[in-house]
Amino acid sequence: MNEFLTQLGPVALALALGILVGAEREWQGKPAGMRTHALIAVGAALFVLAGRYGFGGIEPGTPGVDPARIAAQVVTGVGFLGAGVIFFHRNLVFGMTTAASIWSTTAIAVSCAAGLYWIAAAVALMHLLVVAGLAPVEDMIARHAKHSGRLHLRYTTSAALTEALSTCTERGFTVVEIEEENHDGESDERSTDLMLAGRGSIKELTARLSAKEGITAVTFQEHVINGGL
Known part of the structure; x- marks a missing residue:
């Protein structure tokens, strides 16, 4: 449990700072707002934690096995998938939050495979709270953007x-x-x-x-x- 709390701290801080930066972007009327920034911040933090604490079942120095490299390839591939859901119409950008959601979900999946079950579950809960809970706040800010x-x-x-x-x-x-x-x-x-x-x-x-x-x-x-x- 102590290890879980140690891992949760950086993710929670990344979430808070991502929301803060996203709120400023939302206030300025930019397409990438609170939810997009929050999901990216949480996902990025989780990817780093997966590389730092995960894959404990693999002995260091095992020939031909580099799970961190495999995870990096997953991130690259999902980046192209996320880009496919972003589109531009009449000078407006759509799909930013969906793309960030795909990326964040990938981080959760990689962490599950890396053996970080508790932190992956915690971030999944954060993910749901960000997507559903921040939508009304975004709408409120948008009225004054x-x-x-x-x-x-x-x-x-x-x-x-x-x-x-x-x-x-x-x-x-x-x-x-x-x-x-x-x-x-x-x-x-x-x-x-x-x-x-x-x-x-x-x-x-x-x-x-x-x-x-x-x-x-x-x-x-x-x-x-x-x-x-």
């Missing part, structure tokens, strides 16, 4: 545009610039781009605008700079 980008509106009446401007202000965003309207001569539909900046939930803003009468389409494109993650 910093965003800057282009909101594209398609609408049929001038009143709809006026109402959209009012909604943006109510949701915590400043309309920095309004680009010239484009009018399709064959229909009543018009389009306008609003340059927004502020803190708030883009998801809630676009959902509210989409529900307004007279607005036919709403899309938001985040401004991405170097180091956007």
Whole structure:
């Protein structure tokens, strides 16, 4: 049990620091938030512990046997698998938490194979708490996250545009610039781009605008700079 507590300490610290760093990224409106950082931190700590304390059933110096090297190959292979679930759509990144979850689960599996049963079980519990428990916290932070980008509106009446401007202000965003309207001569539909900046939930803003009468389409494109993650 003492050995288990010795192993649990670094993992718990990695979890706490991962959540802290992820919360700051979440506050800044970045796609890799608390859950992603927490899962990566826990998984990385567990991989190191598996290499440090695991594989006790194998005699040191056994010819042709290097379990740590096998584990490293597993990590490399799963990295490609995780990359496959991350995709980019309309300037938004999806699948980051799923990829981190796959990577963290691999660390748990490697630790089980290495004989670190208690710490693997503890990290599996942490994993579940991170994925399920931090989701509401992420949503709460997302409502005040910093965003800057282009909101594209398609609408049929001038009143709809006026109402959209009012909604943006109510949701915590400043309309920095309004680009010239484009009018399709064959229909009543018009389009306008609003340059927004502020803190708030883009998801809630676009959902509210989409529900307004007279607005036919709403899309938001985040401004991405170097180091956007």
